[in-house]
Amino acid sequence: MPLATTPVPRRLLRDDVHDRLRAALVSGDLAPGEQLRDVELAEQLGVSRTPVREALLRLERAGLVATVPGRSTVVTSPDARAVREAGAVVAAMHELAVREAAPLLRDTDLDRMRRAGEAFAAAIDSGDVEAALAADDALHGVPVEVCGNRALAGVLDQHTPAVRRAERLRFGSLAGRDSVERHARLIDHLAAGRHDEAAAVERATWQSLDHLVDLTPEPDPDHPTGDPA
Numbered sequence: 544m545p546l547a548t549t550p551v552p553r554r555l556l557r558d559d560v561h562d563r564l565r566a567a568l569v570s571g572d573l574a575p576g577e578q579l580r581d582v583e584l585a586e587q588l589g590v591s592r593t594p595v596r597e598a599l600l601r602l603e604r605a606g607l608v609a610t611v612p613g614r615s616t617v618v619t620s621p622d623a624r625a626v627r628e629a630g631a632v633v634a635a636m637h638e639l640a641v642r643e644a645a646p647l648l649r650d651t652d653l654d655r656m657r658r659a660g661e662a663f664a665a666a667i668d669s670g671d672v673e674a675a676l677a678a679d680d681a682l683h684g685v686p687v688e689v690c691g692n693r694a695l696a697g698v699l700d701q702h703t704p705a706v707r708r709a710e711r712l713r714f715g716s717l718a719g720r721d722s723v724e725r726h727a728r729l730i731d732h733l734a735a736g737r738h739d740e741a742a743a744v745e746r747a748t749w750q751s752l753d754h755l756v757d758l759t760p761e762p763d764p765d766h767p768t769g770d771p772a
Contacts (some may be wrong), residue, residue, distance in 0.1 A: 561598035634749035643690035
């Protein structure tokens with residue numbers, strides 16, 4: 544059978560729908576509490592309902608949406624425990640990526656990390672949260688790419704969106720000065736061959752997000768349910 548007749552387009556379509564919906568969830572374009580109807584999403588994306596349903600199932604496993612059988616799917620609100628758990632996994636995976644990639648990194652890879660670090664610092668100075676997070680993803684993505692660990696990349700692909708969504712939904716600006724300094728130390732350690740120190744900095748960088756995902760407000764004695772006055 545000729546290769547051209549194999550059903551690759553359907554797989555790519557399914558993944559494209561998933562990625563587009565996930566991006567909208569992480570960015571907040573699809574907000575917590577919003578109902579998602581597969582028919583409407585299929586019409587908006589110009590696809591059938593099947594890839595939309597498959598995408599929603601994957602997004603539910605990632606905790607970004609919740610589905611009630613027989614009813615619509617709803618965008619979830621970030622849950623403090625779930626975000627912390629995802630953050631711990633993400634930190635561990637990035638530490639492992641740095642350890643595996645460190646002896647393989649070339650000067651061109653370090654240059655990519657430096658450029659991403661400069662873009663991150665510039666975005667922090669201008670208060671551009673989206674650009675800062677994109678640059679941060681680019682910088683930390685270099686070791687993930689270089690190490691070539693597909694299992695590691697798959698875990699990050701599943702759990703990183705929950706962390707990034709919490710950052711975007713809860714904060715209008717980034718207190719990223721510490722991250723700018725950590726990025727510089729990470730690259731310096733890698734360039735000098737200090738692999739253990741680089742891995743420790745990478746883990747600390749992601750663990751530093753813990754204070755950003757404290758999503759549970761202090762209880763109000765006058766309003767035990769947490770409802771506003």
